[in-house]
Amino acid sequence: MKKILPACPVETTLMLISDRWKILIIRDLLSGTKRFGQLKKSIGNISQKVLTANLRSMEETGLVNRKVFAEVPPHVEYTLTETGYSLDPVLKAMYNWGEEYKWRVNSDGALTPPE
């Protein structure tokens, strides 16, 4: 699988993590290695099929590392690669903005913050 990167770096980033689930996966892996089941639980509302598909694609693009243990029942661990970890500033920026937005919505009259 070979693809030419877009000219705009923002589009490059989008190409790899525009998916909502991928970002949540990264968020949850930033705190450390997790097993498949743990990820499924911490993300919530994601189906096995979709989680598997996203993890596979992130493996292909070099964002996560998959380690299989030869055990029964199966044991698989997912860890961010160095490239994956390097997304930390992006996630942090998103976190900060989301926090800030809570305080903005009132004056802007857009959405309603949680009680």
Add this chain to the structure above:
Amino acid sequence: MKKILPACPVETTLMLISDRWKILIIRDLLSGTKRFGQLKKSIGNISQKVLTANLRSMEETGLVNRKVFAEVPPHVEYTLTETGYSLDPVLKAMYNWGEEYKWRVNSDGALTPPE
């Protein structure tokens, strides 16, 4: 339209800009006010329908401002609100990461898993 914001700020951000098109719209509006046609051209490959739908939704969530001029032919200008502009650090982080990623992949610009 009322919606409860998610507990996690990252999810709040995703709720508003997880869409690939929205991020490209923001990218192009960060450099200043643009008309509908300019946006369509600078984003490239987006249909009128989808561009309109995205702009409308961003208006609703308080990210962009729509200004209609009573002229013929029609003249409509889109500008980021203050909230919209505040996404600059997120876009910058994405830009930087995209740039960095280039150095992690092959010299021919092909996308191959680093490491």
Add this chain to the structure above:
DNA sequence: ATTAATAGTTTCATTTTAGTAACTATGTTA
């Protein structure tokens, strides 16, 4: 009278994405 320009809307078809449920594998435990 016809054409051009801009910013749309509407309709229909297609594609993409996602969800559900059933099924696989296998050693351990009851």
Add this chain to the structure above:
DNA sequence: TAACATAGTTACTAAAATGAAACTATTAAT
């Protein structure tokens, strides 16, 4: 012997997003 646990896969279905093309409105220019 049967159920349990984990990490999947596969087939089928449903929903959502997108694309293409036609259509609208209005006035100025040709």
